[in-house]
Amino acid sequence: MYEFEKESGKFFNLAQRYLDALLRVQRDAATRIILKAVEEGVDVKDIYLHVFEPCQHEIGRLWQTNQITVAQEHYCSAVTQMVMSQLYPYIFQGKKNGHQMVATCVAGEMHEIGIRMVADLFEMDGWDSYYLGANTPHESILDTIKSLNPEILAISASIHYNVMAAARLIDKIKESSSTNLKILVGGRPFLLAPDLWKKIGAHGFASNAQEAVKMANQLISGKEE
Amino acid sequence: MSETFNSISKDALNAFISAGPYIIKETVKRSMQRKNEVEQHGDDAEQILTTGMEFTTRMLETAMALGEISILEDELRWARDRLPHDKVSLEHILKRFKIYRDVINDQLDPEYSKEIIPFLDWMIKRQKQIIEEQK
Numbered sequence: 001m002y003e004f005e006k007e008s009g010k011f012f013n014l015a016q017r018y019l020d021a022l023l024r025v026q027r028d029a030a031t032r033i034i035l036k037a038v039e040e041g042v043d044v045k046d047i048y049l050h051v052f053e054p055c056q057h058e059i060g061r062l063w064q065t066n067q068i069t070v071a072q073e074h075y076c077s078a079v080t081q082m083v084m085s086q087l088y089p090y091i092f093q094g095k096k097n098g099h100q101m102v103a104t105c106v107a108g109e110m111h112e113i114g115i116r117m118v119a120d121l122f123e124m125d126g127w128d129s130y131y132l133g134a135n136t137p138h139e140s141i142l143d144t145i146k147s148l149n150p151e152i153l154a155i156s157a158s159i160h161y162n163v164m165a166a167a168r169l170i171d172k173i174k175e176s177s178s179t180n181l182k183i184l185v186g187g188r189p190f191l192l193a194p195d196l197w198k199k200i201g202a203h204g205f206a207s208n209a210q211e212a213v214k215m216a217n218q219l220i221s222g223k224e225e
Numbered sequence: 226m227s228e229t230f231n232s233i234s235k236d237a238l239n240a241f242i243s244a245g246p247y248i249i250k251e252t253v254k255r256s257m258q259r260k261n262e263v264e265q266h267g268d269d270a271e272q273i274l275t276t277g278m279e280f281t282t283r284m285l286e287t288a289m290a291l292g293e294i295s296i297l298e299d300e301l302r303w304a305r306d307r308l309p310h311d312k313v314s315l316e317h318i319l320k321r322f323k324i325y326r327d328v329i330n331d332q333l334d335p336e337y338s339k340e341i342i343p344f345l346d347w348m349i350k351r352q353k354q355i356i357e358e359q360k
Contacts, residue, residue: 066310161283
């Protein structure tokens with residue numbers, strides 16, 4: 001079984017149809033596939049975890065092996081972000097749990113879909129999420145923490161060398177803040193090196209958006225391992 | 226190739242970071258002299274090599290600061306799959322790593338280079354393995 005099939009699991013057929021539409025440059029068809037699936041009862045979380053995430057990984061692999069161009073890769077990502085926006089009526093309708101989190105890419109990190117998915121899954125879990133996007137200046141992140149006083153900060157670093165930016169950001173937060181803020185990190189480098197999150201001073205690491213929500217709930221309830 | 230590497234000292238890391246621009250420039254200069262290895266890039270050769278060496282330098286800095294060789298392992302796998310499509314052969318990558326190592330040896334104080342060179346040696350050894358695996 002190849003990686004895409006493994007990651008999408010029982011949603012493989014749906015993910016395959018969505019990916020095919022993206023690669024055929026059929027934005028409207030791709031959108032319809034997802035909206036129809038949700039109308040028919042597929043959980044938006046499953047769409048995120050078993051359709052969008054594996055499709056993004058597969059698109060990355062297709063570019064890496066020269067089967068699609070950078071432009072195609074960017075197009076597919078843009079369409080997925082647009083479809084995510086169309087799912088917001090489903091995402092922002094739940095009951096709130098009173099918790100707040102901020103989700104951001106470190107300065108220099110341009111890959112934003114992963115951390116946007118994290119923010120949306122927190123929202124689906126009842127949190128108020130504040131998604132800051134790609135390449136956010138660290139001073140701006142610090143200002144946001146100061147003004148919102150969230151319980152969780154989720155930081156994404158996808159390109160390996162951006163781990164150093166995450167480390168510098170965490171140092172700055174610890175120097176400037178006396179709050180009980182808990183910091184979660186995620187992104188490919190942290191999947192490769194299981195203890196990397198500890199080395200840069202984070203409170204936890206999550207391998208995907210669902211794990212991030214689970215870890216955050218453990219951290220704020222003081223049940224972290 | 227699961228070897229354990231520790232973080233290098235702050236002094237060695239700072240020396241590497243300070244010398245980074247020179248290391249990149251000199252590695253590119255020496256690589257450009259091997260005309261048969263860069264001619265396929267045409268007028269873009271110098272820029273392509275510079276971008277590659279900047280990337281290598283940032284990855285090395287991260288791996289050495291954190292003592293994480295897995296970062297370099299993943300990048301070499303990525304390079305194996307991607308760079309030949311950009312007309313950068315696996316053999317050329319290997320040769321440039323060797324040049325890069327020579328430049329570090331020439332430029333940095335031995336007190337610092339002795340901490341840095343094991344990372345380059347590992348990359349060279351791993352790249353040789355990758356080339357063998359592709360045959």
